[in-house]
Amino acid sequence: MKTRLLLASLATATAMSFALPALAADSAQDFVDKAAAGGMFEVDSSKVAETKAQDQSVKDFAHKMIDHHGAANAKLETIAGEQKLTVPKELDAKHKGDVDTLQNGKDPIDTPYVQMQRDAHSDAVKLFESYAKDGDNAQLKTFAQETVPTLKMHQEMIEKIASKIGDKSAATTSTTPAVATTDTANPSAPVPGANSFTEDQAKDRIQDAGFSDVSKLAKDDQGIWRGQANKGGKTTAVALDYQGNVVAGTN
Structure with a gap:
C-alpha cells in the first residue's frame, strides 16, 4: 500500500512538473503576442507618419519609433525563439486598420497618428509593467523590465507633441x-x-x-x-x- 501511495505521489509530482511549463508558456505566449503586435504597429505606423506627417517634431518622433521599436522587436523575437515561443508575423485586425487609416488618409495625418501613439503607448506601458511585475518567464520578464523606461520616455514625448499640436490649433x-x-x-x-x-x-x-x-x-x-x-x-x-x-x- 505504501509503495502504491509513493508511486502515485511521484506520478502526480511528475505530471505537475510537466504541466507547469505548459502553463507558463501559455502566459508568456500571450505577452509575446501582444508585445509583438504593438511593436510592429509602432514601426509600420511610424513609417507612414515619417513620410506623410507635416510637423517636424512628429516626423522626428516617428523616426525614433522606427529605430527604438525595431530594435525591441528584434530582441523580443530572439528571446521568444530561445523560449520556443511563436512571434506573430502580421498585425492583428485592429492595428492593421489603424495603419490603413494613416496610409489612405488625406494629408496631414499628424493628429490621428499622434492620438494613435498616445493610445498605443498607454497600452504598452500597462502591458509591460504588468509582465515585469508578475511575469512567469524569467527572460521575458527581464525584457519587460528593461523596456518599461523607454516606453515611458516615448509616452512623455508624444504627450508633449500632442500638447504642442493643441497649442498650434488654438x-x-x-x-x-x-x-x-x-x-x-x-x-x-x-x-x-x-x-x-x-x-x-x-x-x-x-x-x-x-x-x-x-x-x-x-x-x-x-x-x-x-x-x-x-x-x-x-x-x-x-x-x-x-x-x-x-x-x-x-x-
Whole structure:
C-alpha cells in the first residue's frame, strides 16, 4: 500500500512538473503576442507618419519609433525563439486598420497618428509593467523590465507633441496687420511676405500676444520672424508674419 501511495505521489509530482511549463508558456505566449503586435504597429505606423506627417517634431518622433521599436522587436523575437515561443508575423485586425487609416488618409495625418501613439503607448506601458511585475518567464520578464523606461520616455514625448499640436490649433493671432492687406481673416499659420518689423518690434508684438521670455528670434527666407517663447509655463516655438499674426507651435 505504501509503495502504491509513493508511486502515485511521484506520478502526480511528475505530471505537475510537466504541466507547469505548459502553463507558463501559455502566459508568456500571450505577452509575446501582444508585445509583438504593438511593436510592429509602432514601426509600420511610424513609417507612414515619417513620410506623410507635416510637423517636424512628429516626423522626428516617428523616426525614433522606427529605430527604438525595431530594435525591441528584434530582441523580443530572439528571446521568444530561445523560449520556443511563436512571434506573430502580421498585425492583428485592429492595428492593421489603424495603419490603413494613416496610409489612405488625406494629408496631414499628424493628429490621428499622434492620438494613435498616445493610445498605443498607454497600452504598452500597462502591458509591460504588468509582465515585469508578475511575469512567469524569467527572460521575458527581464525584457519587460528593461523596456518599461523607454516606453515611458516615448509616452512623455508624444504627450508633449500632442500638447504642442493643441497649442498650434488654438494659437494666438493679432488683428492689426504690419503691412496693408486685404480684408481677409488672419490665418492659423504665418503668412510669407516682406516683413517690416525690426527684431525689437517683433519681440514686442509677440510679448503683447501673451508670451514671455522671447528669444532666438531670426527672420527666415519667407520674411517670418521665428523664435522661442514661454506661455502658460511651457516653452514653445513662435512665429510672427508680416501681417502681425503671432502663431505658436511652429517650426
